[in-house]
Each structure stands twice: as structure tokens, then as C-alpha cells.
Amino acid sequence: MSIAYLQHHAIDKIQWDALITQSPEGQVYALSWYLDVVSPAWEAVVQLDEEGKYRIVMPVPWLKKLGVRYIQQPLFCQQLGVYSINGSIAEAVYNSFIKELEHRFRYVTGYQFNTSNKLPAAPQQEHTFTLYLHLNKPYEQLQQRYTRDRKQNLKRAQKAGLRIIESEDMEPLITFFRTETAGRIYGGVSEEAYAQLRELYAALKTRGLARLYYTLDQQERKNAGCLFIIWRNRIVYIFNAAAGHGRKQNGRTLMLDHVIREYSNQEFILDFESPDESEPDIVNFYRSFGAEAMPIPVLKYNHLPQSIKLVREVRMRLVQRLKGK
Template sequence: MLFKKFGVLLVSNQTIIHVPVLLLHRSQLDSTQWDDFIAASPQQILYAYSWYLDTVSPDWKALVLTENGQWQAVMPLPCRQKWGLKVIHQPFFCQLLGIFTHSNVDFREASNLLLSQLTTSFRYVSIYTGCFAAQTVFPNSLKIKKASNIVLPLHLPYTVLFQNYSNDRKTNLKRAQRFGWQSKQSTDIEPIIQLFQRNHSSQIVGGVSEKAYDLLRKLTAVLAQKNTLRLVYATKDGRIEAGALFAIFENRIIYLFNAASPTGRKGNGRTWLIDQIIQEYASTDFVFDFESPELASIASFYQSFGGVEETYTQFTFNDLPFPLKQIQNWRIEKLA
């Protein structure tokens, strides 16, 4: 189904134009047109490409602003079916989406238009994360939360980057180097999944479903096909004890997934693997994206590499019919 709403958009030359806002299903979007638009957008990021969204959220939709048939801005929407409704939910392995614009379009105005249309096209957003302009006017019905990610620009020489490590991180890296790790590159995701299942999954509230692991397997295969996969294991005496999965695309290195055994943790295997990548890409225009969760202990670990905070916006929306609205609000309050 196609929804259309007209809005006013201010472009960079101060011209005011009236543009239609379209809600399009994935099947109505040409992959090449979409990917070319994302690639040319100032907000370009891996997660927004059609092939990535097709993997993590096959039923995705998009809000599209057009002028004379030309796209001015788009907003990818990861959708899924729940309660007989189409709802929006940020999928696994997809930290950020948001608004993506043509280079001459006012980002704030485009964001305001698309967010306004979002609340008339959907009744429930369980969570959506993205980068938005500081002056973005969010509809009052959206519940807004500021969150942060840890990133490390790699434009400096490695010697300088290393000096910016915390004292604890320098000490643990030296211990890792003395531990005698060997590096093994691979496209086989199973060892890191097994490490996670044995050593980390029990710490996840509610556990980890097999669907999440299947999604990781599919995503790894797609990343390998697109030549963006870097899967590295740290081995000791021929045994895999730690692993790190990176997606390397354009100028960003995304730390998508990791796991370690007790031996891997004792020997600081993941510190060693991260440092190997930092050494390799030092003095380049790449940014190391830790894809940091909202956990103080993990954020602190990533900051110990000299990482800095990168803020983004997270929002929810609930306009469900009675009694679903009340039930969902109660569940959210219980989990808070």
C-alpha cells in the first residue's frame, strides 16, 4: 500500500518546495537506486544499504521525499508483523539508521517531515535509533532518549593512538603480547558462535534465541559476498579462544560481534585482536566503530582504547488500540 502526504521542504539555496512523502515497501524500491542514494548521502552508513536491510529486516519499508520524481530524503524502516499490525523495531546487528538526504537538502527540515509522517503511518515503534540534527523537531508522541556509541578515529600514527590507550589497556595489551597469541582469519562463523553460547549467552537477560544466531550466520555470508567481512580468531596452542567479527565498509570499521573463552579473557585475546586492527588502519581516514551497547562497563572498556563518544537518538512510539497500548506500557515499565 502507498501512502502519500505533502510537506514543505527548504533546500540549501533557501528555495521552498512542496514535496510528497511516500511510504514504500521494499518490493517497490529499486536496489540500485536506493544504494546509489545512500552512498551519495552525507549520512551514509553500512546499515542503510538495501542488501544489509534485506538480511536483517527482509520486510523493511521506507519513507521517501520526492520532488519532480527525484528523491530528496529517505528513512529506512525495519518492519515486522505483530498483533496483526506492521510495527517498527531496530533489528539485531543494525545499530543506527535514521534520515538520509540528498546533499543539497536541509537535513533538519527533511527529518521533521519524515518523522511527522512516521507517526501517521505506524501505530507502534518499539525502538528506532539514528543520528538526527540538533534542531530536529520530534513529534510530541515520540519518547526520545539520547544514547551514545564509542568510536575511535584512526587518522593518527599508531604510536600516538597507543599513547592514548589507558594505562590499564596498555598493561593488558602487553600481557596479551606475552601470552603468545596467533591470529587466524576465517569466514567460518561457527567457532565464535560456539564461544558465545558457552561463555556469554547465560548472561543475557531472557537468553539468546536460535534465530539470532541464524541471522548472524546469514549476515556473515552476505558480508563475505560483499567483501566487507573481517573475521579473526585468536588461537593458543592451536585452539580458538577468542574471536572478533568486523564489517569494514567505506571508511568505517564496525565491531559487530565478539566472544572469548576463559582462556581468551585471561590472555586479553579481544584486546589483542582490536589492537591488531587499529595498527593495520592507523594513519588512515577510517573510524573504528565499537558499536557500544548502553552498558557502562563495556563503554568504559572501549573508551580505554582512546575512544570518544558519538551521540545518537533513540525513540519509541505507542499509539496501539486498547488494551494493547496499556499492556505494552506496563511491560516496558516492568522491564525498566
């Protein structure tokens, strides 16, 4: 076995996707076409067997600023990390892969591995989490695990006469997010992010992996939307938003309950793509469906020269001051 670092043009994407599809750790985020959208120049660390076949792989999403290449988790891509052909990843492999990163990148803002990865202890390792709901039980049992408030809000949505439709039009959902949510996000949301979301949805739709729902109120107005990705045994709650007139009508509760009902009693996991504890209202909302926390290892380090660190710190302070005005 040997370890190789591959630039984008050298990656065999057919072989790559075959491994991700077969891998016990496999996730839609790690498929080559998905990475091509969220990190177009992505590179990779690969373990090769004696015949040059991929056995273990790790995508490397990188950016460049001030002449410095660094690693940053892409948008719409909560987890990446290491994926194997047979589910066997030794501690030495993790160490070798991380050394390859350290050799080529002096700065990692935060690289989130997947929930199946078990990284060796390291001073630069942190953790975040997501929330999983295993759907391999009858719907009635799953609904019993909803909190009292969630059950009440579900009844309110039903009594309000909300109706669920399936759609292929992302624009209302993007409009809801732009007008009701984006302004509360630190630093704002760029037009490039919306363009990337449109491109990603098109790629998912072409492959039959996207399910986009809206709720309609009694005036036939769309008042909330949810986008799910369904690949293998995972359902990823990738994007959602509600209109101003529909924020209190519990449309998203109704749509999540619909998905839980539809895929109940099957070997699916609903991944809420939860934020961390800095967004307690969102975390508590997802937990109210009976979801359980799953840790995500995060690799972070900064080996930049002190002069570059100081420039970065000054810029961050300036942005914070301007934000506070």
C-alpha cells in the first residue's frame, strides 16, 4: 500500500465514485460530481494498493487568499473525511493522511470529518455534531418520541389546513431564505452561494436524488419549503426556509413529519445537518423530533507565519467593528 496526493486533474473520478458508493462510510457529499459543485478544484489524499487501485480516500477542499492555500469546509457539505473500500481504517492511515495535509497546507479553518471516522487524539482536533433520527421503526413509535411541543405544533399545522406539495422550483425557497434568514447570518450571504445552491440542486435533480417540498396555506400561498437529499440509506435535510407570513404556521414541522412517516420502518437515517450549540433554537427544534447527537471530528490548525496571522486578526476586528455599527 502507498499514499499519494492527487491534484484535481489526476483524480480518477470513475474509480473514486465506485469506492464512495461501496464504502461503509460513503456519503453523497463525497461523490465527485457533488464535490465539483461545492469545491470545484478539490484535491485528494489516496491510499493505493499494489495495482494502483483506490482503497482509502479523503477529499481536500481548498481555497486561496493572499497567496496562501488553505482548507475550508465547503457550503452545503457538512461532512467529508476518510472513506474506505471495506470499512477498515487504521489509526496509522489517519495519521498519514493528516501529515499529507500538514505538508501542503499551513492553515485549516475547520475540516469536518464524517460521523463514522475515529480520528486519533491530536491537539488540533475538535468536535461538533449533527443530529440523526433512525427511521427503522413504525411511524407511531417514531412519533411517540416527539416532544410535547412538537406534537402540538404538528396538530396546529394540520388544523391550519396546510397542504404539502412536491416541486422542482427552487426559486421560492431561495426567496424565503434571502428575505427572512440571510440577514441574520454573520457576514451575510453572497450571490455566489445562491448560484452554487441552484447548481447543486440541478445536479441532484438530474440524478433523481432531490426531493423539494412546499406547504401551501388556505390561500394557496407557498409559506415554507424544505429540500432533502436521498442517497443510499441517508436522507439529508440540506436546506429550508419559510416566508414571513408563514413562519408561525409550522410548515416545516409538517414536512419533516411527512418525510418521517414516508420513510418509517425502513433502514433510513434522517440527518438534520444540525448546527452546533451556538444556534440553540435550531438544535432544540431538531431534537424535538427525537433525533440524537452524533459527533463530528473537526481538524483545525494554523501554522501561518506570525505576520500573516496579525493581518488576519486585524481584518477580523475591523469586520466586527463595522458589523457593530
